[in-house]
Amino acid sequence: MLFQKNQKKISSILRTIYKPSLNERDIDHLKDEIIQIIKKFNQNNSKKKLSISEKTSLVISYGDNVNSNQKSSIQVFQNFFKKNLKNYFNAIHFLPFYPSSSDSGFAVKDHYKIEKRIGNWSDIKKISKSSHVMADIVINHSSARGLWFKNFLKKKRPGKDYFLTVNSKFNTSKVVRPRDHKLLKKIDIFRKSDYLWRTFSADQIDLDFKNPSVLLRFIKIMVHLVSNGVTIFRLDAIAYLWKKNGTNCINLKQTHEIVKLLRLFCNFLNVETIIITETNLPEKENLSYFGKNDEANWIYNFSLPPLLIHAFLFENSSYLNKWSKKLPNAKFQNSYLNFIASHDGIGIRPTEGILDKRSLNDFLKRLKKNGSKFSYRKVQNKSKKVYEANITVFNALKKSDTDPSGKFFLERYIAAHAIMISFEGIPAVYFNSLFGKANDEAKYVITGNNRDINRYKWSYENITKKLGDKTSKQSIFFQNLKKLLEIKRKQKAFHPNAKRLNINLGSKLFCFKRISLDKKQTIISITNCSSIDQYPKLGKKYDKWKNIIDPKIKSLNKSLKLKPFETMWLSNI
Numbered sequence: 125m126l127f128q129k130n131q132k133k134i135s136s137i138l139r140t141i142y143k144p145s146l147n148e149r150d151i152d153h154l155k156d157e158i159i160q161i162i163k164k165f166n167q168n169n170s171k172k173k174l175s176i177s178e179k180t181s182l183v184i185s186y187g188d189n190v191n192s193n194q195k196s197s198i199q200v201f202q203n204f205f206k207k208n209l210k211n212y213f214n215a216i217h218f219l220p221f222y223p224s225s226s227d228s229g230f231a232v233k234d235h236y237k238i239e240k241r242i243g244n245w246s247d248i249k250k251i252s253k254s255s256h257v258m259a260d261i262v263i264n265h266s267s268a269r270g271l272w273f274k275n276f277l278k279k280k281r282p283g284k285d286y287f288l289t290v291n292s293k294f295n296t297s298k299v300v301r302p303r304d305h306k307l308l309k310k311i312d313i314f315r316k317s318d319y320l321w322r323t324f325s326a327d328q329i330d331l332d333f334k335n336p337s338v339l340l341r342f343i344k345i346m347v348h349l350v351s352n353g354v355t356i357f358r359l360d361a362i363a364y365l366w367k368k369n370g371t372n373c374i375n376l377k378q379t380h381e382i383v384k385l386l387r388l389f390c391n392f393l394n395v396e397t398i399i400i401t402e403t404n405l406p407e408k409e410n411l412s413y414f415g416k417n418d419e420a421n422w423i424y425n426f427s428l429p430p431l432l433i434h435a436f437l438f439e440n441s442s443y444l445n446k447w448s449k450k451l452p453n454a455k456f457q458n459s460y461l462n463f464i465a466s467h468d469g470i471g472i473r474p475t476e477g478i479l480d481k482r483s484l485n486d487f488l489k490r491l492k493k494n495g496s497k498f499s500y501r502k503v504q505n506k507s508k509k510v511y512e513a514n515i516t517v518f519n520a521l522k523k524s525d526t527d528p529s530g531k532f533f534l535e536r537y538i539a540a541h542a543i544m545i546s547f548e549g550i551p552a553v554y555f556n557s558l559f560g561k562a563n564d565e566a567k568y569v570i571t572g573n574n575r576d577i578n579r580y581k582w583s584y585e586n587i588t589k590k591l592g593d594k595t596s597k598q599s600i601f602f603q604n605l606k607k608l609l610e611i612k613r614k615q616k617a618f619h620p621n622a623k624r625l626n627i628n629l630g631s632k633l634f635c636f637k638r639i640s641l642d643k644k645q646t647i648i649s650i651t652n653c654s655s656i657d658q659y660p661k662l663g664k665k666y667d668k669w670k671n672i673i674d675p676k677i678k679s680l681n682k683s684l685k686l687k688p689f690e691t692m693w694l695s696n697i
Contacts, residue, residue, distance in 0.1 A: 141382060142154075174396040196241075264361040267328065357399050422550065435634060458621075488513070494520055549620055645696060659683070
């Protein structure tokens, strides 16, 4: 009965997406195809739950972030993970490991294959037996050098009618852009002149989801990934999926309905899975992808990285406090994915409506002094705006106007991660951030690609040697971060859905309370965002609470002192 009811939901969503271009018969046929995919999968797979708790932390890595002379870099990574990371992370986000023609994996040539030098599907399956595996579904576009596009040009399947073309009458004046290159490429094929749509680059051609075969193809790709051990799907650049003449071509209703459909589809599978939407956008737009608890399971907490870094660089938590107070608690089983660094950069669009113009300009100037490159996007008046700052977290926090020599660089770095790890949601740490990696200037000089500044690849021997030396920079950063992650795993109040309440203690401190689901444990995370000792007053009731980051301090004895950029996690038990 429930299954029949949900089948009706699938039909209803499909009507919203495809009417009036598809008639009822076509919609029923499409629904039946989706149901058959579900039934076939469930016949071959028993029920499997996906456990998410305070123990859930995620490391973000390329499949070849660690290399050695071995053939499969994923096998090398797995060896490194087992030796160094398994006690702190139970989930791994492997950035695109598919054959690709550009953009460090995001110009996918074939979702059904893994790049040979990285590994094979048996490697992913093996890792999935002990860790949750998250993989990208690069859903908005595909490589201009992939099989689909080659077939598109030949009118062959798979690929026929997969890519978006528009004519000269299509009004793009309101289109919201994430890049500054020319959006449309004129081509003369099929005896007519059309324009290919290229949201992200000349090598990444947008797919046409008005063709239901494209939707069906990605549903099959999801099943293929689940069958090979992937249980968390990152829907890359999902906001740009649907285009409509005369609109901004972002966050359109059909895009949200497609996310709903994919969530519903996943709910039917015997193997429990999670959908996370990647929407580097202003806060309100980003939050919209939770829907009514029927779209993304998780969303990236895109506003957190720039606001955290801004607070430490200017020793002012006012914007961070204001934002945290307004940010709604996620509903149960929904979650924020918290991060500071990624393979891309620090998104600037999420600061829109939060940082004023002067503060933003000061922020960008400071980042530039710290070694940042900048990627731009086109806006409607043909001018350009900063889309993201391309810089490592190490460089971003290394120096500030009040600390030009970088005296407190380590303290700022650890404090920023302590906030991210304890904030409501699931912490995700970029592999290179574990070791305080600085800007890879050498790679940038070679490629000229801004994003390569934070995409350093390690040799297994080199990073192992560095970690073996307790005095090395890499070891010091790693020891500090893994201590925080180890503590976090043992606290019920750090469950992803544990309640968060903001506590405003002024512009030099950032403080919030987390309350466990059973209400037995409360933790106050309090951070000094300045280079001067701070003496916050929390009240007598907290005198006997213990600082679980430094349990040697048995009692606060009514005097709470935070050294420059120090974080305390104060627990009632």
